[in-house]
Amino acid sequence: xxxxxxxxxxxxxxxxxxxxxxxxxxxxxxxxxxxxxxxxxxxxxxxxxxxxxxxxxxxxxxxxxxxxxxxxxxxxxxxxxxxxxxxxxxxxxxxxxxxxxxxxxxxxxxxxxxxxxxxxxxxxxxxxxxxxxxxxxxxxxxxxxxxxxxxxxxxxxxxxxxxxxxxxxxxxxxxxxxxxxxxxxxxxxxxxxxxxxxxxxxxxxxxxxxxxxxxxxxxxxxxxxxxxxxxxxxxxxxxxxxxxxxxxxxxxxxxxxxxxxxxxxxxxxxxxxxxxxxxxxxxxxxxxxxxxxxxxxxxxxxxxxxxxxxxxxxxxxxxxxxxxxxxxxxxxxxxxxxxxxxxxxxxxxxxxxxxxxxxxxxxxxx
Numbered sequence: 308x309x310x311x312x313x314x315x316x317x318x319x320x321x322x323x324x325x326x327x328x329x330x331x332x333x334x335x336x337x338x339x340x341x342x343x344x345x346x347x348x349x350x351x352x353x354x355x356x357x358x359x360x361x362x363x364x365x366x367x368x369x370x371x372x373x374x375x376x377x378x379x380x381x382x383x384x385x386x387x388x389x390x391x392x393x394x395x396x397x398x399x400x401x402x403x404x405x406x407x408x409x410x411x412x413x414x415x416x417x418x419x420x421x422x423x424x425x426x427x428x429x430x431x432x433x434x435x436x437x438x439x440x441x442x443x444x445x446x447x448x449x450x451x452x453x454x455x456x457x458x459x460x461x462x463x464x465x466x467x468x469x470x471x472x473x474x475x476x477x478x479x480x481x482x483x484x485x486x487x488x489x490x491x492x493x494x495x496x497x498x499x500x501x502x503x504x505x506x507x508x509x510x511x512x513x514x515x516x517x518x519x520x521x522x523x524x525x526x527x528x529x530x531x532x533x534x535x536x537x538x539x540x541x542x543x544x545x546x547x548x549x550x551x552x553x554x555x556x557x558x559x560x561x562x563x564x565x566x567x568x569x570x571x572x573x574x575x576x577x578x579x580x581x582x583x584x585x586x587x588x589x590x591x592x593x594x595x596x597x598x599x600x601x602x603x604x605x606x607x608x609x610x611x612x613x614x615x616x617x618x619x620x621x622x623x624x625x626x627x628x629x630x631x632x633x634x635x636x637x638x639x640x641x642x643x644x645x646x647x648x649x650x651x652x653x654x655x656x657x658x659x660x661x662x663x664x665x666x667x668x669x670x671x672x673x
Contacts, residue, residue, distance in 0.1 A: 334381055334382065334663040334664065336648055336660065336662070336663065336664075337359070337361045337382075337383075337648065337662040337663055337664040338360075338361050338646065338664065339359065339360030339361045339362075339363065339646055340358070340359070340360040340646050340647050341357050341358070341359050341360070341361075341368070341637060341646070341647050341648050341649045341662040342357060342358055342623055342624050342637045342647045342649075343357055343358040343391070343392050343624060343637075344356070344357050344624045344625065344626045344635050344636075344637055344649060345357070345392055345393075345394055345395040345626065346395065346626045346628050346633075346635055347395045347396045347397045347402055348397065348628050348630045348631060349397045349402075349420065350630060351373070351374055352371050352372070352373060352374075352379075352420055353371070353372045353373075353374075353628050353630075353631055353633055354369055354370075354371055354372075354395055354397075354402040354404075354418060355369060355370055355371075355372060355395075355626075355635050355649065355651065355661060356368065356369040356386060356392055356395045356404050357369075357392065357637065357649050357662070358391055358392050359383065359662065360646075361662075361664055362388075364388065364389055365389065365390070365391060366385060366386075366387065366388045366389065366390065367385075367386040367387040367388075367390050367391070367392045367404065367406050367416075368383040368384065368385060368386060368662070369383065369384045369386050369395070369402075369404065369418060370383050370384060370661050370662075371384075371420075371422055372631075372633060372651055372661070374631045375653060376631075376633055376651055376652065376653030376654075376656065376659065377659075378651060378659060378660075378661050379422065380422055381663050382663055382664055383662065383663075383664075384418065384422055384424070386404050386406065386416050386418065386424070387404070387406045387408070387414060387416055389408065389409040390406040390407060390408050390409065390414070391406065391407045392404070392405075392406060392407075393405040393406060393407055393413070393436035394436060394438075394439065396439055396441075396446070398417075398443050398444050398446060398465060399443035399444055400444065401417040401418060401419055401420075401425055402417070402418040402419075402420075403415055403416070403417055403418075403446075403465065404416040404417075404418060405436055405439075405448070407436065411433055412429070412430060412431045412432055412433060413429075413430040413431075413432055413436060413450075414427055414428065414429055414430065415427065415428040415430065415465060415467070428465065428466065428467040429467060430448075430463055430467055430469075432450050432461050432463065432469070433475075434450035434451055434452055434460075434461050434473060434475075435450060435451055435452070435453065436448065436449075436450055437449040437450060437451045437455075437460075437484040437491070437493070438484050438485050438486040438491055439486060440486050440488060440489055440490070440491075440507050441486065441488040441489075441530075441582070442488070442489070442507075444465060445464070445465075446464070446465055447462055447463070447464055447470065447507045447508075448462065448463045448464070448465075449461075449462060449484065449486070449491050449505070449509070450462075450463070450473070451473075451482065451484065451493065452473065452474065452475050452476040452478075453475075453476060453478065453479070454476050454478030454479055454480045454482060454495065455480065455481075455482025455483075455484060455493050455495050456476045456478060456495070457493045457503040457505055457511050457514075458473075458511055459473040459474045459475070459476050460473045460493075460505065460509045461473040461509070462507070462508060462509035470508060470509065471508060471509040473509070478497075480495045480496055480497040481495070481496045481525075482494065482495045482496075483525050483527075483528040483538065484528070485528045485529045485530055485536055485580075485582075486530055486582075487530035487531070487534055487535060487536055487555060487582070488530055488532075488534070488582070489506075489507060489534075490504060490505055490506050490507055490512075490555065491504070491505040491506075491507075492504055492505070492528075492536050492553070492555070492557050493505065494517065494525065494528065494538070494557060496525070499516065500516065500517050500519050501514060501515075501516065501517075502514070502515050502516070502517040502553070502556065502557025502558070503557070504555060504556050504557055512556075513556050513557075515556055515557060515558060517553065517557045517558055517559055518558060518559045519538075519551065519559060520542060520563065522542060522543050522544055523540055523541075523542060523549070523551070523563075524540050524541045524542075524543055525538050525539070525540040526539050526540045526541065526578040526591075527539045527540075527578045527579050527580035527589065528580055529580035529581050529582045529587050530582035530587065531552065531553075531582065531586070531587050532582050532583060532584065532585045532586040532587050532608075533585070533586075534555055535552060535553055535554045535555055535560070536552075536553040536554075536555075536557065537550055537551065537552055537553065537580060537587055537589070537609070538550070538551045538553060538580075539551075539566065539578055539580050539589045539591075541575065542563075545568075545569055546569030546575075547565045547566075547567070547568050547569050548565070548566045548567045548568075548569075548575055548578070548591060549563045549564065549565055549566065550563065550564045550565075550566050550589060550606075550609050551563045551564075552564075552609075564609050566589060566591075566606050566609070566611075566612060567591070567593075567604065567612050573593045573594070573595060574593060574594045575591060575592070575593050576591070576592035576593060576594060576601075576621075576622060576623075577591065577592045577622060577623060577624055577625055578590065578591035578592075579591070579624075579625060579626055579627075581626065581627065581629070583629040583630065584629075584630065586607065586608045586629070587607075587608060587609075588605060588606070588607055588608075588627050588629050589605075589606045589609075590603065590604065590605050590606075590615075590625050590626065590627045590634075591603070591604055591625075592604075592622040592625055592636075594621075600617055600618070600619060601617070601618045601619070601620060601621055601622045601638065602614055602616070602617050602618075603615050603616035603617075603618075603622060603625050603634060603636055605627050605634070607629065615627070615634045615652070615654075615655065616634050616636050616650075616652055616658065618636070618638045618640075618658075619640060620638045620639045620640035621638065621639050622636055622637070622638045623637050623638070623639065623647055624636070624637040624647075625637070631653075632653060632654050633651055633652065633653055634651070634652040634654075634658075635649060635650070635651050635652075635661070636649070636650050636652070636658070637649050637650075638650060648660060648661075648662045649661040649662045
């Protein structure tokens, strides 16, 4: 009789009840570093992506945010493990996240509007990602050697096809690069500034002296939304944050515009420039040592600075989504310090945390 019962127990094992959570999931600050912000919008949803260290490795995370500034993915979307973030943009159907893998090549990750990873496209390109044209699914990606030498550029499309294969250069000059929507501009600084205009196929159309002030120090560049470019930077002699307009060739147009004059008590920090629909935005941070406050400013189309974010922690990175009036910042509070966290803010409303994770509940006893 007993062997028969054993056979029955093997044929019909006891049903295992589903796990029942004892506590309600509690969200808190994500551990580790969250930084390196990039954002893109389709007009109703904004995808913010960043480099995340919560798993004790360098991964790329993302979160969707609606037009009211509400995060739709509180604990984030794991876009790519063991990778760094280059860019994110909207191709008319999906958000495309450009990453650099731990092997040194690149991968395009397509994220749908509902937050799902739809597909991945591998790009075996060892050069550094530089910029993309703004032509939807027909966008081209520009990759440059270390020093930004344009004749050695590589061009790829969103299907993973290599349109033009470039090469390596061992030079060490600084380079700034951007797209005006249809082509590219690369500005290098060695013994002087050189501006190189490129078409979407990676061919160099011109190489000129942009005629910047001799002591100008660039910080961020983008298209101006009207076929040209803007370059934000500093004049070391006076320390002013200055904006220079460029035509499609990279030649300075008009007189440089002071976005914010230097204040001996105000130290400039991170700066970014972003092309928007028909215009551009420059965003930067500053510190006020006497009050231990950190401030983010936004300038639309070269207008006067508008204060958008104030924090008691150091601001390391910031991006502004003009379409939805959303400010994204990576900031580290001084006391207590949780590392850098990403926050999102609608206009001048209160910031909300964008990088959260489940808090730890351990050592259960019965």
